[in-house]
Amino acid sequence: MNGANQNMWRSLAMSFRIELAFHAANNEGAGGTNVTEPRRITVGDKEYDGISGEIIRRHILENFVKLCQQNGIPLHDRCKGLVPDRGRNALISWAQSQNIRRLEPENHYPNATAQLIKNCALCDVGGYLIALERGDPVQGVLKRDSCFEVGWLISEHPAIVDYTQHSAYTTQIDKEGRLQHNLFVQNMRIGIYGGVLRIDLDRIGRNDWWWLNPNDFKEYALSPQDRLKRACLLLEAIKKWLLSPSFAKQTGWLQHQSGLLEGSIVLSKDGAAPFVSPIRFEIEDGKPIIKRNENYRSILQDITDQDTNHYKKCDFNSPKELIEKINEILRELRCQENE
Numbered sequence: 001m002n003g004a005n006q007n008m009w010r011s012l013a014m015s016f017r018i019e020l021a022f023h024a025a026n027n028e029g030a031g032g033t034n035v036t037e038p039r040r041i042t043v044g045d046k047e048y049d050g051i052s053g054e055i056i057r058r059h060i061l062e063n064f065v066k067l068c069q070q071n072g073i074p075l076h077d078r079c080k081g082l083v084p085d086r087g088r089n090a091l092i093s094w095a096q097s098q099n100i101r102r103l104e105p106e107n108h109y110p111n112a113t114a115q116l117i118k119n120c121a122l123c124d125v126g127g128y129l130i131a132l133e134r135g136d137p138v139q140g141v142l143k144r145d146s147c148f149e150v151g152w153l154i155s156e157h158p159a160i161v162d163y164t165q166h167s168a169y170t171t172q173i174d175k176e177g178r179l180q181h182n183l184f185v186q187n188m189r190i191g192i193y194g195g196v197l198r199i200d201l202d203r204i205g206r207n208d209w210w211w212l213n214p215n216d217f218k219e220y221a222l223s224p225q226d227r228l229k230r231a232c233l234l235l236e237a238i239k240k241w242l243l244s245p246s247f248a249k250q251t252g253w254l255q256h257q258s259g260l261l262e263g264s265i266v267l268s269k270d271g272a273a274p275f276v277s278p279i280r281f282e283i284e285d286g287k288p289i290i291k292r293n294e295n296y297r298s299i300l301q302d303i304t305d306q307d308t309n310h311y312k313k314c315d316f317n318s319p320k321e322l323i324e325k326i327n328e329i330l331r332e333l334r335c336q337e338n339e
Helices: 053-070 088-097 105-119 121-126 224-243 296-305 319-337
Strands: 011-023 027-029 040-043 046-051 128-132 140-144 148-150 153-158 161-173 179-199 261-268 279-284 287-292 311-316
Touching (some): 011 153, 040 287, 053 224, 088 128, 105 121, 224 319, 311 319
Antiparallel strands (some): 153 179, 279 287
């Protein structure tokens, strides 16, 4: 976690498979009808079930915010509610305190970024895009990329979708004195999904704009200890999500889980950690299809075997093993920080 220590893990990637059954996660809407349609990925003449990485990322960040609050990690007040305009009010307040009316890169970006990172773990880890326009007391744009990335969950087989009809009763009374009710059709799906995600451990606490004014600003706006705390909480948030995934549309359609949860975690000491999707694309009988990638773990093993001093890989085959492996990684991160 220390930018000057070449022996620290700088990136973590995960490739995993998970089974979700009888769920209605991440729908696209009704398109003007009473039929709620699921998100799908079309490949050739087949449709595969898809759950957006955006919704997964949102719920991982919800876990992260809760963990930050429990552990006394600073957050902006509005960021505790995961507002979409993350950091906007804090940036305006800071600029006004400095009598700044327009943000200028060399003069203001490093200082503003350092303030946002120090005062809010969500702005640090989740990133932001703050565009202040005419009518705001301050003008300018400030951007920070997220420190972690999440791919879509894609079924390793064509979509299995069932539709059921439901009634939604309202308080309106019809002409005959009866309660009105509206019919709607809800989808329900089942599948085994492949997913990928990656954490840029080395960017947590890093001031992306420090180089604009290197005489006054360090590359990292936080101490190594504070950076480590945030990295560990983010990994804990991901673990919690994998063990009990949250999506939209769960109140009456909470997914059933069989316990199928397997994958590989890869750590890298320099550059982005490699990952290999548990699903693969191929051409069969002249048509594109998606299949389960039986070899994703062995491919990752081949990569890590090329440089065991640079990479480390660990596999998990159950929720219990996921907990064990992530706890091992957390212990190693903390031990390395104390070296």
